Amino acid sequence: MxxxxxLQQSLHKRVLVEMKGGxxxxxxxxxxxxxxNLVLSAAEEVVKDVVTPHSGLTLVRGDSIVYISP
Amino acid sequence: MxxxxxLQQSLHKRVLVEMKGGxxxxxxxxxxxxxxNLVLSAAEEVVKDVVTPHSGLTLVRGDSIVYISP
Amino acid sequence: MxxxxxLQQSLHKRVLVEMKGGxxxxxxxxxxxxxxNLVLSAAEEVVKDVVTPHSGLTLVRGDSIVYISP
Amino acid sequence: MxxxxxLQQSLHKRVLVEMKGGxxxxxxxxxxxxxxNLVLSAAEEVVKDVVTPHSGLTLVRGDSIVYISP
Amino acid sequence: MxxxxxLQQSLHKRVLVEMKGGxxxxxxxxxxxxxxNLVLSAAEEVVKDVVTPHSGLTLVRGDSIVYISP
Amino acid sequence: MxxxxxLQQSLHKRVLVEMKGGxxxxxxxxxxxxxxNLVLSAAEEVVKDVVTPHSGLTLVRGDSIVYISP
Amino acid sequence: MxxxxxLQQSLHKRVLVEMKGGxxxxxxxxxxxxxxNLVLSAAEEVVKDVVTPHSGLTLVRGDSIVYISP
Structure with a gap:
């Protein structure tokens, strides 16, 4: 593998994406x-326990990502 | 996809571009x-809830971008 | 486009170049x-509202640029 | 060698991955x-002695890694 | 152009090189x-108005440069 | 040379590896x-005079290295 | 030139290498x-006027270098 x-196994499933900077x-x-680089739908941003929903498709730039997990 | x-789906539509550094x-x-790299028209910069309008076409460098959403 | x-549309016109670091x-x-990478003539540097004029042609390195607007 | x-010697074994930023x-x-870039299963995140378990496969981006050890 | x-126009002339970090x-x-990457002769380093002369040829690494002006 | x-001269000998960030x-x-990128055996991490031994082979990512000396 | x-002119001569981070x-x-990337012999590290001698050949990674001068 x-x-x-x-990532292929996580396609069309919910993931958690941790970014540089918290x-x-x-x-x-x-x-x-x-x-x-990722596209997330039904995305929410979480900064210090404050959750902000995003509408539509969010494109996240890969070079700011630390890890991706289910 | x-x-x-x-991004193709967002072309000629309003987007929110979040940058490194807030x-x-x-x-x-x-x-x-x-x-x-993006070109935005009718762009506004938002830093800590202060909104500054830009005139004309703004070219945003891609490597400072964290995410792009509708 | x-x-x-x-940028081609802004050639030989005044632009504002925002850099990483303020x-x-x-x-x-x-x-x-x-x-x-840009060359600006009749350039001024602006740091926290302090304006410093540059003489001659200023070469600005592209990887420190956040955005360019008219 | x-x-x-x-890394080949550590495949399917437990490793410790230290990241930039602590x-x-x-x-x-x-x-x-x-x-x-790494995939870890049965992963735990450790930040200042606080351990958070991850479910499923975690993809860790290589450019944030400082070292990997058994 | x-x-x-x-830079070609500034060759063998005095320039000011502003670096990341002040x-x-x-x-x-x-x-x-x-x-x-630049080579400067008769170079002086300026950090917060303190000027330090360099002897000989100074090689300045390009990726730390913000701008170069006459 | x-x-x-x-590095070839240091192979299978003890080295000190100084990283970005101290x-x-x-x-x-x-x-x-x-x-x-380096592999160290019998490695110890030193952060502000606190020494932590590592077991097994440690893979150190090259882009975080500042210098390597005997 | x-x-x-x-650098060729400085080969086998003493140089000062200034790094990112002081x-x-x-x-x-x-x-x-x-x-x-440089190899220095008879190297000394200087951090805030504290001088630490290195034994043997020190390999300094190029991407942390700001400038090199005689």
Missing amino acids: RPLDA RSYRGVLDAYDQHL | RPLDA RSYRGVLDAYDQHL | RPLDA RSYRGVLDAYDQHL | RPLDA RSYRGVLDAYDQHL | RPLDA RSYRGVLDAYDQHL | RPLDA RSYRGVLDAYDQHL | RPLDA RSYRGVLDAYDQHL
């Missing part, structure tokens, strides 16, 4: 590429 | 490239 | 390349 | 690539 | 390359 | 590559 | 490559 295969996102993983 | 396809921009997405 | 085409420059855009 | 061969992860190394 | 052509250098531009 | 040849490692250099 | 030619090294330049 290669690392990106783990921000994180939760949402359904709709797309990804080899740079770890 | 690939991540940049989500700044964000709102504007109409007029162009993008594979580096996530 | 691609993002760099927005500095910004105003000047006439005389040249640019695909790295967003 | 090349550096990535050390965070670390413990988990079973299920996959890696040449960018040091 | 391309941005590096502005340091700057003044000196005669003796050489440059496409990474904006 | 090229810089990596200095951390350092001591250990036997078992492997390296052109990115300066 | 190209910038790296200035550290600097003095030593004899024994080798360099196009990434500005």
